[in-house]
Amino acid sequence: MGRVLTAIGLMSGTSMDGIDIAVVRTDGDSIVDRGPSAGYAYDPQFRERLKQGLEDARSILKREERPGTLADIERDLTLRHALAVRMFLQENNILPDNVDVIGFHGQTVLHRPDQALTVQLGDGDLLARETGIDVVYDMRANDMAHGGQGAPLIPAYHAAMARGLSKVGEIATPVVFVNIGGISNLTYIGAGEEIVAYDSGPGNTLIDQWVEAHAGIPYDQGGMIASEGGVLRELADRYLSHPFFSAEKRRSLDRNDFAPPAAGDASLEDGARTLAHVTAAGIVRSARPPLPQARVLAAEALDLNGDSMEAEAWAYLAVRSRYGLPLTYPGTTGVSRPVSGGRVAAKHAQAESA
Template structure:
């Protein structure tokens, strides 16, 4: 059911490369320029389930066909899907909504393998199972069609960023070009010019190296607020080793997998120096993105968990001080935690309308491409 006019109420579900839980967000949208942002939430994974997801990354390396589920991946996929269903049920209960009041769910699932060179991407998550349990239509598998048409399959959020950029108000509306920076496990950027030209690509490691480093050396899942990094110093040799990677100078922008950059060896840095250096690498990699853009950005809007690491923010502010201004998403009236989940809701509605999700300037796809698979839930008998 539509909520009025051409707007549809949609819920987006995102489980990202940090594998810490499920982001949920609700919006009302036409899948184009009309976006009314609503409630959002987060359902965390317990430590044991996170370990199972981490092990799945190794198991998934054996996958050669997208439908393969070696080892315990089929069982894990079912449990992950059921956890998403439970998160939606809790969310709806808190918001006082019934399933019939939601038109569609955009379901990302959990990426366990992403090899653009082989046109192979695997997200654990059973869209049919989710739709049947909730009694709500589900759009899932949104990356595959882009890869079939020659794209990288990522990033998919840029088209939503462009819709948000068009809706920026007050002083921010005049600050173009604008770059949205999502600092998740992998960082990616979206460039939107004054005339809405869209460019997007992965910029390099985001939180993944820092998270792995502090987990190994301190037994904690992430460096909260950059507190550990703030006690260290940048090791220039280590930083330069990362930043001299051919990835940054290659003309073609490639999407990254969580394992494309390796964590430093134990002997290469102390806990604090390692965290500080990896924060610097994250920021420097983002700043390097400007070399692949037609014009310098006037405004950088930071989203994702990495925006809470003050060392990353400080380093990026210094690196871009002569060209633009760095702000957190919240300063522009946006939600930096729920933006990707919002995007998946928006993309689901856009998919239902048959509109493009990706473009040559975002994923390298040959021509604007729609995508997604629809699993029918509305009208089904739900146990």
Template sequence: MSLTVAMGLMSGTSMDGIDIAILRTDGVDRVEFGPAAFFPYDAEFRWKLAQSLETAKQIQHREERPGNLEALEREITERHADAIKSLLSKTSEHPELIGFHGQTVLHRPQNTLTVQLGDGELLAHLTGIPVVYDMRANDMAHGGQGAPLVPAYHAALARSKAAEWRDLYPVVFVNIGGISNITYVPTAGDPIAFDTGPGNALIDQWVAREGGVPFDDGGRIASEGGIIETAVERYLQNPFFARSGPKSLDRLDFTLDQLGALDLSDGARTLAAVSARSILKAVDHLPEKPKLWIICGGGRKNPNIVADLRVGAALQNAEVIVAEDAGWNGDFTEAEAWAYLAVRAAKGLPLTYPSTTGCRAPVSGGEFARP
């Protein structure tokens, strides 16, 4: 099967910037990695995105853009177009297709509502490249949660290691972004996936509010603090953790209210523990205990989260590695996934499964925009 050169764009729940990755893939199990880059948002634009989450609460129908959201959607799209042009000016790769995620500002699966700001038609016009966008909506129309969508790509990565890892199945991919999610890949059959709880979002909010910095770089703030177990337990008592998957979260479903009055470093360390333990609790809802955990996303750079995961996994006789240990770039897994999913969408292949989002049957999706 021939390979398509595709570009994936991700602006995640951390709202820190745009990840871009280029893949050559058949949309099934062949993946060849191309160039990738990160384009950070400035502090003023990050603040504007954070404010948009409040405005988006007014949305009742996914097409609505109250307040400044219409102008913000255009700015987000233009920033993506600029980032694309910047990366393409430095590579000989010529993408045939773009997978455009946009910026999630509202995710309410219980109301069959998910909103990502990003104008696919405008992006195709600005770049001259066909764009696949709005890939969550069709899943919701077929009874799914609209998230997570990355599992199909995680399963493809696992298949690429099938011979090397044959004694390590089942394996679990963990993506720690603003929100954390897992993909359980069995020896055979469809993947199982769901959001597990807060990832970096609460840590970012805490250090921004209490320390005036956008994130805990390298987990240094947390490394000076201790875990306040009573606060951890308050978070873990949330009914979300007792529910089996599929399940997904909005960035605002967990807040700093349960943390209490802690000093900066104790708060950061405690929230790192919340992130790790909520991931480990996912085992309660899996068919078997995994033998291998692969950590992707920005949270893998927080040594406190990774150390807590390793301690917890060891108690279950499992090993924890980061994406780079498998030869992958953990910063760009989600952007790569959006490139991969765009190719699958173009071929009408499933993006989601009943075991990943709760859709009634495996379903494809995405809107297509031509230049």
């Protein structure tokens, strides 16, 4: 394998609440040394622009198209990522010259796997110029070009963590990682390092949209609102009867595949509690065949960080991309064969003013 590189991962998920950053030292294979991490929230005005961007993206037919406000949003989003990187490096006393690569996810504004179309806003060349660090970006497209769903991509990192944890006796395979972001996904890692992964349903995105619309806040911190409500079974069943959960073919999800309830469907608290139930029930329902009785642990119980795991994954995947290692597999995205991916933007000396 290649030498160990220092990588920064940048993740802006479907919840559109901000930028997660993490450092990982890795060879893109078995060596994973996790470093510091942080989160930088988007300001409310920019979040509103991102929501408008989702509407503008509905008309996209080709990945390179940027209709409406999308070109301006892409530039401003990239500059916000560059500023977050500079702040993060300064706060952690890391020199840009000591970072080998940035893994840049960007902001997904459209994901239509049935049309082999996925669009993540993010200008890799601009980010490389602004940070003075090589950037790997656009890591989903090559998977789709080879028949994959373009998601989930984090399972390769889950597999690396499972190997590391099993070596020190913290866990034993088979093991399942449950990743609840805006969209939830599962990764199964068998005793022989078999890897199977898929999106399992809506994650936090419905709850976030619900409380923002009805309470004016971006998310339900600590589940405080949901804890005051009850589960409305009829509303929950409406979601859980969605064809996604019974379809023979696994498919990856777009933020718009599930819509939040109508205003009159529930009180603020009952709506939040019901949507939290839907997230958990969707995970169980998607586990086909059903999971046997298993020990359930929070990431932090294994000295992992649930808040930074996706950003860490993007750092890890960037190094795998640099070494031409697979990012996705037939068992994770339905791709025809294991494939690498990502585009490389080389650092440049001249930066643009933010």
